[in-house]
Amino acid sequence: MEINSNINNTDLDLNAENIKAQMRKGVLEYCILSILRKGDSYVSPLIAELKAAKMIVVEGTLYPLLTRQKNQGLLSYRWEESPSGPPRKYYSLTEKGKKALEFMDDAWKDVIKTVELIKTGIEINEEE
Amino acid sequence: MEINSNINNTDLDLNAENIKAQMRKGVLEYCILSILRKGDSYVSPLIAELKAAKMIVVEGTLYPLLTRQKNQGLLSYRWEESPSGPPRKYYSLTEKGKKALEFMDDAWKDVIKTVELIKTGIEINEEE
DNA sequence: CCCACTACCTTGCAATACAAAGTACTGATA
DNA sequence: TATCAGTACTTTGTATTGCAAGGTAGTGGG
Numbered sequence: 001m002e003i004n005s006n007i008n009n010t011d012l013d014l015n016a017e018n019i020k021a022q023m024r025k026g027v028l029e030y031c032i033l034s035i036l037r038k039g040d041s042y043v044s045p046l047i048a049e050l051k052a053a054k055m056i057v058v059e060g061t062l063y064p065l066l067t068r069q070k071n072q073g074l075l076s077y078r079w080e081e082s083p084s085g086p087p088r089k090y091y092s093l094t095e096k097g098k099k100a101l102e103f104m105d106d107a108w109k110d111v112i113k114t115v116e117l118i119k120t121g122i123e124i125n126e127e128e
Numbered sequence: 129m130e131i132n133s134n135i136n137n138t139d140l141d142l143n144a145e146n147i148k149a150q151m152r153k154g155v156l157e158y159c160i161l162s163i164l165r166k167g168d169s170y171v172s173p174l175i176a177e178l179k180a181a182k183m184i185v186v187e188g189t190l191y192p193l194l195t196r197q198k199n200q201g202l203l204s205y206r207w208e209e210s211p212s213g214p215p216r217k218y219y220s221l222t223e224k225g226k227k228a229l230e231f232m233d234d235a236w237k238d239v240i241k242t243v244e245l246i247k248t249g250i251e252i253n254e255e256e
Numbered sequence: 257c258c259c260a261c262t263a264c265c266t267t268g269c270a271a272t273a274c275a276a277a278g279t280a281c282t283g284a285t286a
Numbered sequence: 287t288a289t290c291a292g293t294a295c296t297t298t299g300t301a302t303t304g305c306a307a308g309g310t311a312g313t314g315g316g
Contacts (some may be wrong), residue, residue, distance in 0.1 A: 026154030110304035
C-alpha cells in the first residue's frame, strides 16, 4: 500500500517543540532528583526552577512523578505549614534516592557519550 | 492514606536499566537521523549500530518510528535487492529531515546545557 | 518440499506527559 | 459570616510511544 506524503504534513516548526519536549522527557526524573539534592522543596518552586531552565513541566506531570519516585523509595515527604495558604508537601531525597541519583549521574554521562559515538560513527565488530 | 514503602520495593538494580532506557528514549529519533546522515541504511544495520552503542532498540520500536519519520517527511525510502533474502527498504534523509536534524543538534546541546544548569543551580528572577 | 535465514510489518499492552478539572485551606473584604 | 482570590495538592481522560510477541514473505540449501 502506497502512503501519500500528505498524510501528515506537519511543518518542521510544529515539530520543533515536540522534539525538544521528547529529549527533555528522558531526563525529567533526573532533574527532579538533582534539584532536591540541593535542598528539600515542594511542587511550586520545583516547577518554577524547571521552567526557569526551560525544562517546562506542568502540575499534572509533576505530582504523579513525585508520587512514583516516593513509592520507589527515592523520596520521602513531610508536611509544613505555609505562611499563607494550605500546607506544603516538602519532598527530600532518601538514602536510596541519593544512590539512584549517583547512578543517574553516570547514566546521563553514558547517554551523552553514546549520542556522540553515534554521531561520529562506530565500527561494528560483529557481536560484542 | 499512608503509603507503605513496600508497595513498590523494586531494588535500585531493577530500576537501573529502566533509568537508562528512559534517558535513551528521548534521543532515539535524533540517533536514527544521525546514523542516516552518515549514509542510507535499512532496519537491521540500524539496530546493529544502535545496539553497538548500547542504545538498545528492537524491531517493534524501530519500524513504527521510521514510518512516523517518513510520514513527517523527514525520511524517504527505496527498495533494493538483497544478495540473499527479501528486498531491503533503504531509508534516507530528505531535505526536511536534514533541517530537522540540524534543529535537533541544537536542541540536544540545549538539553545538555539545561541539565548542567539544573545540577549546579539557577537563580530565578521572577519571569523570564 | 521443507527449513533456516533474512527482512518487513502489526497488534496489544504499559508507561507516562499533558490538559483540564476538582478539592481544600488561608486570609482579606464586604 | 459569606464570598472571593490565592495557593497547593490531586485526579481523570487522552495521546504518544517503546516493547514483547507474533505474523507475513522472499531466497537458497538439503
